Amino acid sequence: MRKNRAMTHSVAMLALDGVVAFDLGVPPQVFGAARDAGNGFLYSVTTCGDGPGPVRPERGGFRIVPDHDLAPLSTADTVLVPGVSGGSAMTEGTVSPAVAAALRGAHARGARIISICTGAAVLAAAGLLDGRAAASHWAWAKRLRRLYPRVAWDFDVLFVDDGDVLTSAGVAAGVDLCLHVIRQDHGSLVANQAARRCVVSPWRDGGQAQYIEQPVPVAVGAGTEPTRAWALHRLAEPVSLEDLAGHARMSVRTFTRRFRDETGLSPRRWLLQQRVAHARLLLESTDLSVDLVARRSGLGSATALRQHLQATIGVPPSAYRRTFRQT
Structure with a gap:
């Protein structure tokens, strides 16, 4: 640096x-x-x-x-x-x-x-x-x-x-x-x-699709933001679509539709992005093993972490850590 x-x-x-x-x-x-x-x-x-x-x-x-x-x-x-x-x-x-x-x-x-x-x-x-x-x-x-x-x-x-x-x-x-x-x-x-x-978010989910002019969906119950915040504190835990919908007090179908309207992503895709982002942060800021980084970010195994990181940014965890842990 x-x-x-x-x-x-x-x-x-x-x-x-x-x-x-x-x-x-x-x-x-x-x-x-x-x-x-x-x-x-x-x-x-x-x-x-x-x-x-x-x-x-x-x-x-x-x-x-x-x-x-x-x-x-x-x-x-x-x-x-x-x-x-x-x-x-x-x-x-x-x-x-x-x-x-x-x-x-x-x-x-x-x-x-x-x-x-x-x-x-x-x-x-x-x-x-x-x-x-x-x-x-x-x-x-x-x-x-x-x-x-x-x-x-x-x-x-x-x-x-x-x-x-x-x-x-x-x-x-x-x-x-x-x-x-x-x-x-x-x-x-x-x-x-x-x-x-x-005073801005370090990372915004989704893309422009969520901002393109379109009819505003009819509000059904509460939004999904509280559930997203709840899930971010449980990235290391197994959180299913049913768990997310249950926390939001919606049916799976309604929750999935509302979630996509608000974020531009499916709940599973959003959760995977958050876990990969957390894994990247742990690789940059800690000396935890790749296996432990994978578990703490909810990706399960070092193999899964390698696959997702390779698919997301094109490099394995070891190469990513070497790049961003350099001083």
Whole structure:
């Protein structure tokens, strides 16, 4: 883990005309909340524009004056493009030659590239998403598919991590993606602390499907949130679908329907995700054996833990622990 300001990870945000102010404000807050053991900042964030002068945000009756032109994109460790409203990337499938060259140059030299919401359109216009999986706001699915047919768009998820290029869905999903980046860089403990400083959840279940406009389901009894909280305290125990429905005082059929309406996941899928997430936290923060980690997270055996971790993040427990237990 980085110990001083000289070793902070530099993030350059590209603010273009029509920038979504919320998307622009999220990264400095979330990355600024990531601290080392001595409370030192792990990231530095700067704002760039396409040339001198102010940038008009999407709405709000004010202007933004970036501190820099495109120059920091040539040196930053991570380049981040917030969402944009209007502009050629969202209407014509193009960006200025200078912006396209700066983004391609940053990617070519190995910088991590991130977009929030419709910032993915800017990356796509620069040619960085061709043949890749990418996320953006579900409301723009039809337009983005038409403008950028060579991108494998996924409008059901909160974000897509495609290695060196990461894209998120709209607005608050930028928080999820920034926390994911912190988690990948420094582990769950630092990400969870950053989430607490920002007063947000360190991890949201489900995907965009739960937020897509649809008829509101008729309320039947109490929601499933109390039962989810109850289950989180019993991850190491055998909790069945019948147990969950019984705690919620619903039939299995009603509980399953309400649970999916509220989370976008089936109860069994949600419970498995929580157990895998808890196992990852134990691998990062303790020296427990893989067998004990599997039992304490409710996955049963080291074999089951290996299978689920491999399926979820593509690495076995030993490799995951080596990565995130390094100092």
